[in-house]
Each structure stands twice: as structure tokens, then as C-alpha cells.
Amino acid sequence: MKIGFIGTGNMGGAIIKGYLAVNPEKADSIYVYNHHVEKAQILSQELGVHNTESIKELVENTDIVVLAVKPNAFEQVMPQVAASVSVQKTLVSIAAGVSISYLEGFMLRGVGVIRVMPNTPSLVGEGMTSVSRNKSVCEEAFVQVMDLFSSIGRVQEIGESLIDTVVGVSGSSPAYAYMFIEALADGAVLEGMQRKQAYIFAAQAVLGAAKMVLETGLHPGELKDQVCSPGGTTIEAVRSLEKNKFRSSIIEAVHTCAEKSRSMSK
Incomplete structure (x- = not known):
């Protein structure tokens, strides 16, 4: 299926590059449009994808249209998309706070709509993306979209009602991480380590811990217990974290973030 990208900024560009890194032979099936013409031209020359001169041209030549623009651009972009879209096509949005029903309101009844929530680690191929769809999305298009986003990390289908939870647990959580x-590195600096080296030690430890959770399938609590020797250094550190409400603070952060996302969607 032919895929078009309206918007080729950081996230749109990362998705295209990630997909073509895994599927280099599919460059001819990718179309791009950017109102900053030179950005799309550079991407076209770099990756061998098709550059289009208008949203109309892009929509007419593709089966799946990915809206990789900011939420504040939708009022301007969507009427142009709706003018050319048909029920045979699938619309994909990666914008926060833009609901499936909002997108359906611009188009003919029966157009497939998929709402996607990636996060910024997608820029380095380690993203976590949620995918939600309406009842009009055909299976072929859905499989293609799942394949597209799996090229930049992990992807899971969820009901749209959980989208605000996704924002709290993966969309915004890179900032918490x-x-x-940074705090781990500050502690290491306090103990005498050079800051540049401290960031490497701290970041690699977090990366490795996350990989252990994903690849072993063990409960995070069990993995934590494996590090905590009786009367040892780690359990003393865990005691300090619990005393200072570490886990409670994280839970509250996810909840607060999800609440904010819900209020923005309204």
C-alpha cells in the first residue's frame, strides 16, 4: 500500500527513516508533503521518496495518509484532506489530543481512521506507540500501519478510551526518565565521579534495566528483589526511596499527566 506523510518534521521524518531502514525497497511507495517545500525536497532527495506539491496530490496518490502535523494545524489541513479522501483510504493521526470522532467529523462516513500515540524515543528507534482504530479500518491497512510503527520501536493496539493513560505512562514518561x-548522575557527581561519565553510567543502567523487564518477562518487583541482597547496599537505597515516597510520586505523576491529557482533549 502507498503511504503519504503530511508533515516531515522530527516525528514524521523519524517514522519514514525508521520504516525505510527496515524496508529500503519500499521508498517508491512513500509520498511526502510539507508546506515548507524545501524540507520535503531534502527528504525526497535523501531517501528516494516522492515529493508532492499539494495535499490533494498526496491524498489522491496514496492509500494511507499519515497526519504528522501539530494539533493547531488540523483546522487548516483537514478540509484539504477531506476534499480528496475516499472510503477506500485510511487516515492516521499522530497528534496528541485529536480524537477519532473529531477526524471523522471532517470526512465522509466510512473512512478508516487510526489514532496513534508515539513518543520521542521513536527518533532513535526505541519508541513505544499505541494504535487505536475506528470500525471502518480495513485489516490490510491496519496491518500496514502496525508494521510502519513497529519499525521505530514497539507498538500495541489499545482502545481509544485508554489514550490518556498512554500519554501518562509512555508519551510523557521519557521526561520522567x-x-x-539526571538525578542518578547528580548523586554520582556528589560521590566524586565526573559528570560526563556519570551520565553514561546512569543512562546505561536505566537502558539495561528496561531491557531486562522486556526480555526476561519477569515482574519488575522480582527483578528488583534479585538485586537486593540481605543487609546490602541496594536494599538500603530502596528503603531510602520508599521513605521519600518514590513510587507514590511516580504514580501521581502518571495520574496527573493523564488528567491533563483528558482536559486538553475536551
Whole structure:
């Protein structure tokens, strides 16, 4: 299926590059449009994808249209998309706070709509993406979209009612992780390590711990227990974290983030 991208900024460009890194032979099936013409031209020359001169041209030449633009651009972009879209096509949005029903409101009844929530680690091929669809999405298009986003990390289908939870647990959580890494490094600097080296130690430890959760299938609590020797250094550190409400603070952060996402969607 032919895939078109309206918007080729950081996230749109990362998705295209990730997909073609895994499927280099499919460059001819990718179409791009950007109102900053030179950005699309550069991407076209770099990757061998088709550059289009208008949204109309892109929609007419593709089966799946990915809206990789900011939410504030939808009022301008969607009427142009709707003018050319048909029930044979599938619309994909990666914008936060833009619901499936909002997108359906612009188009003919029966157009397939998929709402996607990636996160910024997608830029380095380690993203976590949720995918939600309406009842009009055909199976072929859905499989293609899942394949597209699996090229930049992991992807899971969820009901749209959980989209605000996704924002809290993966969409915004890279920021929490960066804060944790920074704090770990601060602790190492306090103990005498050079800051540049401290960031490497802290970041690699977090990366490795996350990989252990994903690849072993063990409960995070069990993995934590494996590190905590009786009367040892780690359990003393865990005691300190619990005393300072570490886990409670994280739970509250996810909840607060999801609540904010819900209020923005309204």
C-alpha cells in the first residue's frame, strides 16, 4: 500500500527513516508533503521518496495518509484532506489530543481512521506507540500501519478510551526518565565521579534495566528483589526511596499527566 506523510518534521521524518531502514525497497511507495517545500525536497532527495506539491496530490496518490502535523494545524489541513479522501483510504493521526470522532467529523462516513500515540524515543528507534482504530479500518491497512510503527520501536493496539493513560505512562514518561537519569548522575557527581561519565553510567543502567523487564518477562518487583541482597547496599537505597515516597510520586505523576491529557482533549 502507498503511504503519504503530511508533515516531515522530527516525528514524521523519524517514522519514514525508521520504516525505510527496515524496508529500503519500499521508498517508491512513500509520498511526502510539507508546506515548507524545501524540507520535503531534502527528504525526497535523501531517501528516494516522492515529493508532492499539494495535499490533494498526496491524498489522491496514496492509500494511507499519515497526519504528522501539530494539533493547531488540523483546522487548516483537514478540509484539504477531506476534499480528496475516499472510503477506500485510511487516515492516521499522530497528534496528541485529536480524537477519532473529531477526524471523522471532517470526512465522509466510512473512512478508516487510526489514532496513534508515539513518543520521542521513536527518533532513535526505541519508541513505544499505541494504535487505536475506528470500525471502518480495513485489516490490510491496519496491518500496514502496525508494521510502519513497529519499525521505530514497539507498538500495541489499545482502545481509544485508554489514550490518556498512554500519554501518562509512555508519551510523557521519557521526561520522567530523563529526570531520573539526571538525578542518578547528580548523586554520582556528589560521590566524586565526573559528570560526563556519570551520565553514561546512569543512562546505561536505566537502558539495561528496561531491557531486562522486556526480555526476561519477569515482574519488575522480582527483578528488583534479585538485586537486593540481605543487609546490602541496594536494599538500603530502596528503603531510602520508599521513605521519600518514590513510587507514590511516580504514580501521581502518571495520574496527573493523564488528567491533563483528558482536559486538553475536551
